[in-house]
Amino acid sequence: MEIYQLRTFLAVARLGHLTRAAEQLHLTQPAVSKQIKALEQEVGVLLFERQPTGMVLTSEGRALFPLAERTLFDAMELLNHARVLRGEVAGDVVIGTVIDPDTLRLGSFLGALLAYFPKVQARLQHGISGWVLERVRAGDIDGGFYIGQVLDPDVSSFSMRTLQYVVVAPPEWSERMQQADWAAVAAMPWIGTPAHSSQHRLVRTMFAERGLSVTPVIEADQEASMVSLVRTGVGLATMRQDLAIEAQLRGEVFIWPDTVQDCPLSFIFKNTRRDDVLVAACRKALAEVWPSEGHSV
Known part of the structure; x- marks a missing residue:
């Protein structure tokens, strides 16, 4: 066999x-x-x-x-x-990625991985956080980047940093948004995201905590598309704070005040793969790139 x-x-x-x-x-x-x-x-x-x-x-x-x-x-x-035992780590490692490479420090991570382990060949597959979690659990990929709390007992994580998300609205809605409470904001039209995405979970959770829910009028899976839809007045959305600030400076969105939501960014892998040499190689490279922030849980 x-x-x-x-x-x-x-x-x-x-x-x-x-x-x-x-x-x-x-x-x-x-x-x-x-x-x-x-x-x-x-x-x-x-x-x-x-x-x-x-x-x-x-x-x-x-x-x-x-x-x-x-x-x-x-x-x-x-x-x-x-x-x-032979003193070498070699093989293909398949890594799931999300959002943009700069936020992940992807280039630095791959550079460190290849510097420490030149015989390791990394292959990247891009998706959303829920997709990465499913592929890790199924064993289809060795590990991947994930946004949100890792609640699966069979999955371990290497914590990298905390991202902040805010609620953004079309710029012409600024006066309306400044006067709005959570119930009013929940009743407004929203731009939805795929069910397995980190933003979908974030929106659902922050409104559920207040006994509320939102009804999307359209779905988008990329932040660039969401900026365009918000700018043209389609509805509200959540957005990473750094991107939202830049968009607001360009006059494309209005940030609803005092609504920053924290969301952890981590690298995930199956518990049974913790001591796998390829996963361990990824963790070593991540520790090089995220020396003070990163830790395994």
């Missing part, structure tokens, strides 16, 4: 589709099918049922899934330990 066969089995099981698994593994679909067939022949049971909607685990496949996860983890631990 080969490591790559186990990795392929787990990818197909999680994604439920050969094509999507092939894309994630950077293989062709026939290669994925061949590996699954070879694994089924070796273990002597059918692992998947081929259905029009995709690949569904058989009862035998469901029973073997957690064992495959554990076996792959143990095999990777063995290989990683062997690398340490």
